[in-house]
Amino acid sequence: MNALNVTEYVQTLGLQAKVASALMASASAAIKNVALRSLASQLRAQAPQLKEANSLDLARARAAGLAEPMVDRLKLTDQVLETCAQGCEQLAAMPDVIGEIVGMNQQPSGIRVGRMRVPIGVFGMIYESRPNVTIEAASLAIKSGNAAILRGGSEAIESNRALALLVQQALQAAGLPQDAVQLVQTTDREAVGQLIAMPAFVDVIIPRGGKGLIERISAGAKVPVIKHLDGNCHSYVDDPCDLDMALRVVDNAKTQKYSPCNASESLLVARAVAPEFLPRIGAVFAKKQVEMRVCAESMALLAPISGAKLVPATEQDWAEEYLAPVISIKVVAGVDEAIAHINRYSSHHTDAILTRDHLHAQQFLREVDSASVMVNASTRFADGFEYGLGAEIGISTDKFHARGPVGIEGLTSLKWVVLGQGEVRG
Amino acid sequence: MNALNVTEYVQTLGLQAKVASALMASASAAIKNVALRSLASQLRAQAPQLKEANSLDLARARAAGLAEPMVDRLKLTDQVLETCAQGCEQLAAMPDVIGEIVGMNQQPSGIRVGRMRVPIGVFGMIYESRPNVTIEAASLAIKSGNAAILRGGSEAIESNRALALLVQQALQAAGLPQDAVQLVQTTDREAVGQLIAMPAFVDVIIPRGGKGLIERISAGAKVPVIKHLDGNCHSYVDDPCDLDMALRVVDNAKTQKYSPCNASESLLVARAVAPEFLPRIGAVFAKKQVEMRVCAESMALLAPISGAKLVPATEQDWAEEYLAPVISIKVVAGVDEAIAHINRYSSHHTDAILTRDHLHAQQFLREVDSASVMVNASTRFADGFEYGLGAEIGISTDKFHARGPVGIEGLTSLKWVVLGQGEVRG
Numbered sequence: 001m002n003a004l005n006v007t008e009y010v011q012t013l014g015l016q017a018k019v020a021s022a023l024m025a026s027a028s029a030a031i032k033n034v035a036l037r038s039l040a041s042q043l044r045a046q047a048p049q050l051k052e053a054n055s056l057d058l059a060r061a062r063a064a065g066l067a068e069p070m071v072d073r074l075k076l077t078d079q080v081l082e083t084c085a086q087g088c089e090q091l092a093a094m095p096d097v098i099g100e101i102v103g104m105n106q107q108p109s110g111i112r113v114g115r116m117r118v119p120i121g122v123f124g125m126i127y128e129s130r131p132n133v134t135i136e137a138a139s140l141a142i143k144s145g146n147a148a149i150l151r152g153g154s155e156a157i158e159s160n161r162a163l164a165l166l167v168q169q170a171l172q173a174a175g176l177p178q179d180a181v182q183l184v185q186t187t188d189r190e191a192v193g194q195l196i197a198m199p200a201f202v203d204v205i206i207p208r209g210g211k212g213l214i215e216r217i218s219a220g221a222k223v224p225v226i227k228h229l230d231g232n233c234h235s236y237v238d239d240p241c242d243l244d245m246a247l248r249v250v251d252n253a254k255t256q257k258y259s260p261c262n263a264s265e266s267l268l269v270a271r272a273v274a275p276e277f278l279p280r281i282g283a284v285f286a287k288k289q290v291e292m293r294v295c296a297e298s299m300a301l302l303a304p305i306s307g308a309k310l311v312p313a314t315e316q317d318w319a320e321e322y323l324a325p326v327i328s329i330k331v332v333a334g335v336d337e338a339i340a341h342i343n344r345y346s347s348h349h350t351d352a353i354l355t356r357d358h359l360h361a362q363q364f365l366r367e368v369d370s371a372s373v374m375v376n377a378s379t380r381f382a383d384g385f386e387y388g389l390g391a392e393i394g395i396s397t398d399k400f401h402a403r404g405p406v407g408i409e410g411l412t413s414l415k416w417v418v419l420g421q422g423e424v425r426g
Numbered sequence: 427m428n429a430l431n432v433t434e435y436v437q438t439l440g441l442q443a444k445v446a447s448a449l450m451a452s453a454s455a456a457i458k459n460v461a462l463r464s465l466a467s468q469l470r471a472q473a474p475q476l477k478e479a480n481s482l483d484l485a486r487a488r489a490a491g492l493a494e495p496m497v498d499r500l501k502l503t504d505q506v507l508e509t510c511a512q513g514c515e516q517l518a519a520m521p522d523v524i525g526e527i528v529g530m531n532q533q534p535s536g537i538r539v540g541r542m543r544v545p546i547g548v549f550g551m552i553y554e555s556r557p558n559v560t561i562e563a564a565s566l567a568i569k570s571g572n573a574a575i576l577r578g579g580s581e582a583i584e585s586n587r588a589l590a591l592l593v594q595q596a597l598q599a600a601g602l603p604q605d606a607v608q609l610v611q612t613t614d615r616e617a618v619g620q621l622i623a624m625p626a627f628v629d630v631i632i633p634r635g636g637k638g639l640i641e642r643i644s645a646g647a648k649v650p651v652i653k654h655l656d657g658n659c660h661s662y663v664d665d666p667c668d669l670d671m672a673l674r675v676v677d678n679a680k681t682q683k684y685s686p687c688n689a690s691e692s693l694l695v696a697r698a699v700a701p702e703f704l705p706r707i708g709a710v711f712a713k714k715q716v717e718m719r720v721c722a723e724s725m726a727l728l729a730p731i732s733g734a735k736l737v738p739a740t741e742q743d744w745a746e747e748y749l750a751p752v753i754s755i756k757v758v759a760g761v762d763e764a765i766a767h768i769n770r771y772s773s774h775h776t777d778a779i780l781t782r783d784h785l786h787a788q789q790f791l792r793e794v795d796s797a798s799v800m801v802n803a804s805t806r807f808a809d810g811f812e813y814g815l816g817a818e819i820g821i822s823t824d825k826f827h828a829r830g831p832v833g834i835e836g837l838t839s840l841k842w843v844v845l846g847q848g849e850v851r852g
Contacts, residue, residue: 022769026793099792105814111803113813116791120825203825224650224826245848252850343448352844365542365843366525367452377537377846386851387539387842388531399546399629399839400650401827413825416813417791418778420803422671424678425812 006186010194013149013182014201017122020179021147025119027176029096035142035174036092040085042166043135047081053162054131061155073129074156084135087391091143094390097408098145101417110423115414119145121203123411124195125393126151126217128209131159137206138167138181140393144411147180149202151195154187161185196221206394206406226402226410228395230321231261231349233379236338236364238355239270243277245376246354251284252378253352259323261395262350262372262382266318266328268338274301274331282308290325293317297331318345335360339367346370349397350382350404371397371404432612436620439575439608440627443548446605447573451545453602455522461568461600462518466511468592469561473507479588480557487581499555502585510561513817517569520816523834524571527843536849541840545571547629549837550621551819552577552643554635557585563632564593564607566819570837573606575628577621580613587611622647632820632832652828652836654821656747657687657775659805662764662790664781665696669703671802672780677710678804679778685749687821688776688808692744692754694764700727700757708734716751719743723757744771761786765793772796774823776808776830797823797830 024032043050054076061071097117104114123146125137134150141148152160164183171178184191196205199222206226207217218225235253237246253264269277278301285292286308293313294302302308317328318341332338335353342351352374353364361375372382382405384392389407396402402410450458469476480502487497523543530540549572551563560576567574578586590609597604610617622631625648632652633643644651661679663672679690695703704727711718712734719739720728728734743754744767758764761779768777778800779790787801798808808831810818815833822828828836 022793022795025795107812107814109807109812111800111807111812116799118792118795121795242848249846249848249850256851366544367448369448369451369544369547370841372842372844373542374537374844375846376848377844378850380851381535381537381844381846381849382842386533386535386537388533403839404842413829415796416798416808416830418798418800418803418807420675420801420807422668422675422802423807424675424804425682425806 006188006190007194009186010184010191011198011201013184014122014198016179017147017149017182018201020177021119021121023177024142024145024147024180025098027145029098031174031176032096032142032145033092035170035176036088036139038173039135039139039167039170040088040092042170043081043085043088046166047078050076050081050159050162050166054159056158057131057156066155070129074131074159076131076159080132084132087136088139091139091391094143096143097412102414104417109425110421112419114417116417117412118415120411120413122147122149122201124149124151124202124205126192126195126205126207126209126213128153128213129155131156131163133208134160134163134183135167136391137393138164140391140408140411141181142171142176144408146411149182149184149195151184151192157187192217193220196223199223208394224401226394226396226406227398228261229397230347231263232266232319232321232345232347233262233264233349233382234266234268234342234346234351235264235379236268236332236335236342236351236353237270237273237277238335238338238353238357238360239272240356241270241273241354242356243273243280246277247280247284249352249354249376249378250281253380254285254327255288255290255325256378256380258325260380261321262379263323264327264352264379265320265322266330266345268330268332268341269298270334270338271331274298278302278329278331279305285327288325290327293326293328295330298329302329321347335363339364343367343369347397349395350374350379352377352379371395432614432616433620435612436610436617437624437627439610440548440624442605443573443575443608444627446603447545447547449603450568450571450573450606451524453571455524457600457602458522458568458571459518461596461602462514462565464599465561465565465593465596466514466518468596469507469511469514472592473504476502476507476585476588476592480585482584483557483582492581496555500557500582500585502557506558510558513562514565517565517817520569522569523838528840530843535851536847538845540843542843543838544841546837546839548573548575548627550575550577550628550631552618552621552631552633552635552639554579554639555581557582557589559634560586560589560609561593562817563819564590566817566834566837567607568597568602570834572837575608575610575621577610577618583613618643619646622649625649634820650827652820652822652832653824654687655823656773657689658692658745658747658771658773659688659690659775659808660692660694660768660772660777661690661805662694662758662761662768662777662779663696663699663703664761664764664779664783664786665698666782667696667699667780668782669699669706672703673706673710675778675780675802675804676707679806680711680753681714681716681751682804682806684751686806687747688805689749690753690778690805691746691748692756692771694756694758694767695724696760696764697757700724704728704755704757705731711753714751716753719752719754721756724755728755747773761789765790769793769795775821776800776805778803778805797821
C-alpha cells in the first residue's frame with residue numbers, strides 16, 4: 001500500500017468500527033458472554049493452527065537475529081493460549097457493568113437524575129511483540145461493549161492475523177458484528193499515524209510498549225491517550241516500623257521480578273531506623289547481586305557489607321527506572337522528607353510506606369501524588385488482577401479519566417439519565 | 427511584554443500554581459470554607475470598588491462601539507456580585523469530597539484496595555467577557571483543593587484584576603497560598619498558547635466561550651481539554667404519548683430561552699401522532715414567532731396554521747444549533763428512526779424522548795449516545811445546578827473523564843489506595 005491507500009484503509013477500519021460500536025453497545029450481556037466462551041474454546045481447539053502461524057513469526061524473528069528473550073515474548077505456547085482462553089472465560093463470568101445506573105436522586109424540580117455506564121465507543125490499541133495482547137484487548141472490547149482497532153507489532157503479524165480471525169469468527173458465531181474487533185492488516189508505520197488522528201471514529205488510544213512508543217503516540221494523537229510512561233516506584237521505610245516486615249516487603253518489591261513497572265526502583269529509609277535496617281536489606285541485596293546507588297549516609301552504613309555493589313548515587317539516579325537488579329537508596333529525616341522526595345522524583349505510578357504510625361500512614365496516603373499509594377504492602381501489587389479488576393488493559397500514569405490499573409471501567413463513560421413526568425424549567 | 431517575556435511569565439504562573447496545588451490538596455475542608463466565606467463577605471463589602479474597576483471596562487467597551495447586549499454581559503451589578511457571593515457560600519456549605527474513599531474491598535492476597543478522591547492538581551480556565559466567571563472558577567478551585575490559572579477576556583481585564591485581588595486576599599486570610607488562584611495579567615494572545623502547552627504544570631484546560639475559541643484551544647492544547655462544543659439538542663415526541671404533556675415540555679425546551687446550549691433545536695415526531703401534535707405545537711411556535719424548518723410531511727401538516735413561519739428544511743438544518751427562535755421539525759416512523767436520526771445529527775449534548783411506552787423509554791436511554799438523555803422532561807434541565815452538582819465549571823460534550831455538566835467531581839481524580847499488613851507478591 002502507498003501512503004494514500006494506507007490512510008484510506010485505516011479510515012475504512014474506523015468507519016466500520018464506529019458502525020459496529022453502536023451494535024456492541026446495545027448487545028446483551030448474555031450474547032457478549034457467548035462470544036467470549038466461543039473464543040475460549042476456539043483458542044484451545046485451534047491451538048495447532050495458531051502455533052503454526054506463530055512459527056512463521058518466530059522463524060522470521062530468528063532469521064533477523066532477534067535476541068532469544070525477544071523471541072520468547074513472541075511465542076504462542078500451549079500455556080500462553082490456555083491463559084488467554086481462561087482470561088476470556090473469566091471475563092464471561094464477571095458481572096456486566098454496561099447499563100449500571102449510579103446515584104439516581106430526585107432534584108428539587110422533581111426530575112430524577114442519575115448516571116448510566118455505557119461503552120466509550122471505539123478504542124485503538126497499539127502494542128509491540130506479545131501476540132497474546134491481541135486476545136486480551138479483543139476480549140476486553142467484547143465484554144465492555146466497545147469496538148476495537150488493534151495494531152500489533154510487525155514481528156507478530158502472522159500470529160495476530162490468526163488470532164484476530166478467531167476473534168471475528170467468535171463474534172460472528174454469537175451474532176455480533178465482526179468489525180467489533182479489527183486488526184490493522186498492514187505493517188506500514190503510516191497506519192499508526194492515521195489511527196491516532198481520527199477523532200470522528202476513535203474515542204481513545206491505548207498504547208502498550210516502551211517509553212519511546214508512548215511518547216511518539218502521545219505527541220501525535222488527536223484523541224485522548226491512556227498512557228503509561230515509566231514506573232519509578234518507591235518503598236519508604238518509616239520510623240517506627242516493624243523491620244522484619246519491611247525487610248520482607250522491600251525485598252519482594254525489588255527482587256521478586258526486576259522487569260515489571262511496579263517493581264520498586266528506589267528505597268527511602270528514615271534516619272532513626274537506617275542504622276538497623278540498611279545493613280539488613282543491604283545484605284539481602286548483596287546476596288542477590290543487586291547494585292545499590294546510594295547517598296553518602298547510606299554508603300557509610302552499607303560499606304561494611306561484604307560483596308555489596310555500592311555506587312554513589314547521582315541526581316539522575318533518583319529519577320531512574322532501572323527495570324534491572326539496581327536500586328537507589330537514600331536516608332531521609334522522616335515522612336515529610338520522604339513525601340517531598342517522592343513527589344519530586346516519582347513517576348506517579350506506585351509508592352509505598354512501611355510504617356507502624358497511623359498518622360504517617362494517613363499523611364502518606366493523602367499527600368503522595370501517585371496513581372497507587374500503599375501502606376505496608378509490596379509495590380508489586382499494583383496490577384489490575386491484584387486489584388480485583390478481573391482484567392487490565394493497561395496502567396495509566398495520568399490523572400485524567402483513568403488512573404493506575406485500567407480495567408473495563410476505564411473503557412466506559414457515565415452519561416446522565418434524567419427521568420421526568422413532564423417537568424419544565426421555570 | 428514581548429513574546430519571550432510572555433512565555434516566561436506564564437511558565438512562572440504555572441510553576442507557582444504547581445507549588446500551591448500541593449498545599450491546596452492537603453488543606454482541610456474547614457480552612458477552604460473559611461476562604462470561601464471570606465471571599466463572599468469581601469464581594470459584598472468591596473462592591474463599590476469592584477463596580478469602579480468594572481466601570482473602566484464598560485467605558486472602554488462603549489468607546490470601542492461594543493453592542494449594548496455585549497456591554498451588558500460585562501457589567502458587575504450589585505445583583506451579579508450578590509449572586510457570586512451566594513455561590514461561594516453555597517460551596518462552603520457543601521460537603522467536601524476530597525479524601526472520600528470508595529469501594530475499599532479485600533482481595534484474595536489479603537490487601538485491601540479502594541480509591542481516594544483527590545484534586546486533579548492545576549486547571550487552566552480560558553473564558554470570554556463575563557467577569558463573574560472569575561469568581562465561579564476561583565471558588566470551585568478553592569472548594570476542590572486545586573490551583574487555577576485564569577485567563578479572562580481582555581475586555582474585562584480591569585474587573586478581573588479587581589476580583590482576582592479579592593480572591594487572593596481571601597486565600598491569604600485563610601492561610602492558604604495566594605498562588606492557588608492566579609489571573610493572567612497580560613492580555614497578550616501568546617499567553618493562551620503557552621497556558622495550554624505546559625503539561626508539567628497544568629493538568630487540564632477548561633475553555634468557556636464560542637465554538638471558535640474552543641476549537642482553537644483543542645487544536646493547540648498539549649494537555650486534556652474539558653470541551654463544550656455545540657448543543658444541537660432534540661426532543662422526540664413518541665407514540666404513544668400524553669400530547670398535553672409533550673406540548674408543555676417541547677414549548678419549554680424550545681422557547682423558555684433561546685440562547686442556552688440546552689434549548690432544543692430540533693423536534694422529531696412519531697408519524698402516528700404527528701397529525702394531532704404538529705398543528706398544536708405549530709400554533710404555539712407561530713404565536714411566538716418561532717421559524718420552523720420542516721420536512722415535507724411536516725410542511726403538509728403545518729401549512730394550514732395562520733402566521734406560521736415555515737421553511738423547507740435542508741440537510742444542514744438537521745445538524746444546526748440555532749440559539750435563536752428557529753427549530754427544525756421532522757416526522758419519523760417511530761423510536762428506532764428517532765434514535766438513528768439523533769445519533770447521526772445530534773451534538774451529543776442532550777436529547778429527550780416524550781413517551782408513555784416503557785420499552786421505548788428504556789431503549790432511548792440506552793441507545794442515544796449523548797451526555798444527557800431524558801424521558802418526559804425539558805432538555806433545558808441539562809445543567810449542573812439542576813442536576814444537584816452545586817456548581818458547574820462547564821458542560822462537556824466529550825466522553826472522556828467528565829461528560830455533561832461538570833461539577834467539583836470533574837476537577838478531581840481517583841487514586842488507588844492499598845492497605846496491607848506486610849503482604850508480598852507470590
